[in-house]
Amino acid sequence: MSKPPTHPTLPLWNGGGFEGAFKNGLWTVSKEMDKWRWRVWVIVLVAENLVLLTVWGIARWRQSGVTAVERGKQVAERLGCFTCHGQGGLRGITFAKKPRFDCPPWDGGTAMMYVHDESEIAEWILDGAPKALRETASYQQEQKERLVRMPAYRGLLSEEELRDLIAYWKAVAEWQMPPNDPKAAKGYEVAKASGCFSCHGPLGRGSPPNPGSFKGYIPAWDSADFEELVRDEAELEQWILDGVSERFRNNPAAQFFLRRAPIKMPAYRNYLSREELEALKAYIRWLRQRTGSSSDGSEKKLSGGDGR
Incomplete structure (x- = not known):
């Protein structure tokens, strides 16, 4: 009696041949899928980091022209300075019965009553x-008699924040x-x-x-942004007289942002x-010379005098 024919290359249904080959195939496919999963995961991770770096870079760039004076105002808000000295440091607390106990504003010439030289500014803030x-x-x-006492902020702000706060105080004062x-x-x-300030x-x-x-803010006259907006005396005059320079008026991209900004330069x-x-x-x-036209508007004294 002859045996049934068999094909040497095909697995038998019995004996586990077909089942083993099937499992081996699934394992190979699974292994390839795992490789692709890792590749996709790496690509997604890299893309996320690129997006985060881009957002961070744009945010840093947009804040690059914010001056020390503006940062100092933000420090004052965080520390609660305006609680007693009024919003922006422009209006203090008054006590009608004892005016000498008033919390003075920073403007209006009151600085000369409390600060005799520049070194005392930091002492008032820190101590x-x-x-x-x-x-x-x-x-x-x-x-002992005062209702409201000047707090000491030593340990509550960094050296950079102190410099910025002093810059803001000096500008307001x-x-x-x-x-x-x-x-x-x-x-x-x-x-x-003319309301410029x-x-x-x-x-x-x-x-x-x-x-x-x-950039999301109004540029200061002593910032690096000013150099990008005003190339020469002619452009400065155009900005003041017409509210925009000819260069920006004829630039479609510049016009897009100028139209979109709610606060516009008056003519x-x-x-x-x-x-x-x-x-x-x-x-x-004079202002730009005094601050050295620095990127952040930080002040530097002119040589041979009091900085004026």
Whole structure:
């Protein structure tokens, strides 16, 4: 009796041949799928990190022109300075029965009553008062009677935050102002009278928010952003008189952001005289020289004087 024919290359249904081959095939497929899963996971991980780095980079770039003065304002808000000194440091607490116990605002010339030199600014912030004042009997007695005492912030802010806070205080207090240069001094008064500091911050050194604009804030006159916006005296004059330079007016991309920004630069063509315009430009030049046109608007004193 002859045996049934068999094919040497095909697994038998019995004896586990087919089942073993099937399992081996599944294992091979599973192994390949695992490889692809790892590849996809790595690709997704790299993509996520690239997105995060891009977002972080854009955020850093958008904040690159925010000045020390504006950062100092943010520090003051965080520390609660405006609780007693008023919003922006412009209005303090008054006590009608005992005016000498008032919490003074930082502007309006009150600085000269409390701060005799620049080194005392940090002492007021860190220790609540300069050391020489704290050691006097009259001060110690007054502190016992005061309803509100100046707190000491030592240990609550970094050195950089302290520098920024001092920069903001000096700007609001108009420290060492007006400039010694007569033309710049007149320009400083023109800027005050024309509302320039309301948008550009104290002394023109702030970076108030302006959502929808290219970087999200109004550029300070002493920041690196100013150099990108104003290439020369002619463009500065165009910005002041017409609210925009010809270069930006003819740039579609610039126009997109200028139209989108809710706070727009006003045009002073019919408001300022030629003399006032020249004085204002002189003040802006003086301000940029005083701060060294630094990227963050940090102040540096001019040599041979008090910085004015």
